[in-house]
Amino acid sequence: MDGETVYEQLRSQIVAGVYEAGQRLTEVALSASLAVSRTPVREALRRLESDGLVRGSGRGVTVTALSSAALAHAYQVRAAVEALTAELAADRQRAGRIAPAALAELEADEERLEVVTSAGDLAGAAELNRRFHLGVAELAGNPIALDVLDRLWNQITVSTRASLVPAERPDTVAGEHRELLRAIARGDRAAAGRIAGDHARATACAVGATPRGE
The missing domain is CATH 1.20.120.530 (GntR ligand-binding domain-like)
Structure with a gap:
């Protein structure tokens, strides 16, 4: 699974509510869930942060909830x-x-x-x-x-x-x-x-x- 596919899949899951606002996500857990290495997951999370759907949170990210x-x-x-x-x-x-x-x-x-x-x-x-x-x-x-x-x-x-x-x-x-x-x-x-x-x-x-x- 390439980086684009990982990004699209994670974005769809976040928007669909599979991962809820405020939920913390880690590269390790997502890599295991998607059966891919951490590199495409890391790239996908950077793009999702640019989209405003996640924000950095320690060693992972948190699904963003707008104030x-x-x-x-x-x-x-x-x-x-x-x-x-x-x-x-x-x-x-x-x-x-x-x-x-x-x-x-x-x-x-x-x-x-x-x-x-x-x-x-x-x-x-x-x-x-x-x-x-x-x-x-x-x-x-x-x-x-x-x-x-x-x-x-x-x-x-x-x-x-x-x-x-x-x-x-x-x-x-x-x-x-x-x-x-x-x-x-x-x-x-x-x-x-x-x-x-x-x-x-x-x-x-x-x-x-x-x-x-x-």
């Missing part, structure tokens, strides 16, 4: 970048550069999200919600914005997984998702950006991730 202030800042950036990617997606749709199947796939993800939310599957709903929003970002065609959002969503997911509770406004969230997709489908740049930004800010308020003074 309440850092989480609020993460949501501010998420709102700004998701507004941008929604605008870009609408622009590309208006220019005929988005395949109908791509929008249909997002609509299907939203429908699945509503189903698992209604069933009370918190972990499944969280993953589908992340997938939906990153799917919108993929439509934007801006790889840098997508990479920023992917990193942000990973950090937010790890830091909020332990406090997952049933959605306080599932019908509202579903409605906002559908409204966003409709704005993108008709190529309405202004509406798409406004809906995406407002949606992220409303989510931040719902989870109490707002900067002090707001």
Whole structure:
């Protein structure tokens, strides 16, 4: 198993909650778990630290949990970048550069999200919600914005997984998702950006991730 594979596997495990926020990890234990030498594990942990998913802790690392202030800042950036990617997606749709199947796939993800939310599957709903929003970002065609959002969503997911509770406004969230997709489908740049930004800010308020003074 090469360094890239080890990195991808560890990142997926951290985001999926196999290793929880605050948990200490060591090269020896991870090497044994993955049946690899310590060298690719060490390289992977350096990259994960750059991603903000772990931080140095003695002779190992600890899975990072964002502070309440850092989480609020993460949501501010998420709102700004998701507004941008929604605008870009609408622009590309208006220019005929988005395949109908791509929008249909997002609509299907939203429908699945509503189903698992209604069933009370918190972990499944969280993953589908992340997938939906990153799917919108993929439509934007801006790889840098997508990479920023992917990193942000990973950090937010790890830091909020332990406090997952049933959605306080599932019908509202579903409605906002559908409204966003409709704005993108008709190529309405202004509406798409406004809906995406407002949606992220409303989510931040719902989870109490707002900067002090707001």
